Amino acid sequence: MEICRCPFSYLISFLLFLFHSETACHPLGKRHCRMQAFRIWDVNQKTFYLRNNQLVAGYLQGPNSKLEEKLNVVPVEPGALFLGIQGGKLCLACVGSGDETRLQLEAVNITDLSKNKEQDKRFAFIRSDSGLITSFESAACPGWFLCTSLEADRPVSLTNMPKEDMMVTKFYFQPDR
Numbered sequence: 001m002e003i004c005r006c007p008f009s010y011l012i013s014f015l016l017f018l019f020h021s022e023t024a025c026h027p028l029g030k031r032h033c034r035m036q037a038f039r040i041w042d043v044n045q046k047t048f049y050l051r052n053n054q055l056v057a058g059y060l061q062g063p064n065s066k067l068e069e070k071l072n073v074v075p076v077e078p079g080a081l082f083l084g085i086q087g088g089k090l091c092l093a094c095v096g097s098g099d100e101t102r103l104q105l106e107a108v109n110i111t112d113l114s115k116n117k118e119q120d121k122r123f124a125f126i127r128s129d130s131g132l133i134t135s136f137e138s139a140a141c142p143g144w145f146l147c148t149s150l151e152a153d154r155p156v157s158l159t160n161m162p163k164e165d166m167m168v169t170k171f172y173f174q175p176d177r
Contacts, residue, residue, distance in 0.1 A: 034074065034075070035072050035073065035074050035084075035088050035110060035111060036072070036073050036074075036175060037070040037071070037072055037073075037175070037176040038070060038071045038072075038073055038173055038174060038175055038176055039068070039070060039071075039172075039173070039174055039175075039176050040070075040071050040171050040172070040173050041057075041171065041172050042057060042148045042168045042170065042171050042172075043133065043168060043170045043171070043172070044148075044150070044168055045059065046058055046059060046148055046152060046168075047059075047060050047065075047068045047069075048068065048069045048071070048085070048156060049067040049068055049069050050067070050069055050085065050086070051153070053105070054105070054155050055069065055085065055092070055103075055105060055155065055156045056153055056154060056155050056156060057148035057149070057152070057153075057154065057156050058152040058153040058154075059152050069085045069086070070085070070176050071083050071084070071085060071173075072084040072085060072086075072087060072088040072110055074088070074110050074111060074113070076115040076124050077115060079126055079127055079128075080115075080124050080125065080126050080127070080139055081124070081125060081127060082110050082113050082120075082123045082124060082125075083110075083123070083125055083136070084108075084110035085105070088109060088110035088111060089107065089108075089109060089110075090105045090106065090107060090108075091105070091106050091108045091110050091113070091123050092104075092105065092123065092125070092146075093105070093106045093108075093122045093123050094122050094123075094125075094138035094139075094140045094141045094144060094158060095122060096140065096141050101138070101141045101144050101158055101160070102157065102158060103146070103155075103156060103157050103158045106123075108123070110123075121139055121140045122138075122140040124138075124139035124140065125137065125138060125139060125146065126138075126139055127173075132172060133170045133171070133172070134170070134171050134172070134173040135162070135169050135170055135171065136171070138158065141158070143160050144158045144159065144160050145158065145159055145160075145162045145169040146158060146169065146171075147159040147162070147167040147168055147169045148167070148168045149166065149167065149168070150165075150166055150167075150168065
């Protein structure tokens with residue numbers, strides 16, 4: 001009896017092997033997180049950096065340009081992502097208390113966050129692109145956007161008035177190469 005091998009049998013075997021390997025490597029409940037570093041700067045050319053354990057935006061030049069913080073990104077679902085700095089060891093979180101909503105850094109590993117946990121929603125941002133410009137809205141606090149001040153060396157924060165002249169909510173956001 002002759003066994004006929006169709007040209008796709010090797011491909012099917014390979015895909016089954018990969019599927020089995022993925023299941024074995026990532027047990028149920030644990031998702032594979034692919035983190036990627038991005039450069040971010042606002043439309044006024046201020047970059048993010050860490051000062052006294054606070055994320056600020058300012059003009060970094062010369063030797064100070066080494067202070068620039070890259071945003072570590074883990075996609076949660078189409079258009080939504082977790083944002084971190086310091087290699088994903090500090091995550092940006094939106095914290096609401098009463099009428100106050102603020103941005104804070106939390107010592108959480110970005111790859112340990114889960115899109116299915118309600119408590120991790122505070123780390124999620126909805127990314128909106130318009131040409132080369134990107135904005136980030138809090139998933140936990142709809143209507144609140146990541147922003148910088150018009151003044152240099154001020155903290156990165158959140159605003160619920162994205163059209164306000166005193167805050168910048170539009171950023172250039174590109175993969176770090």
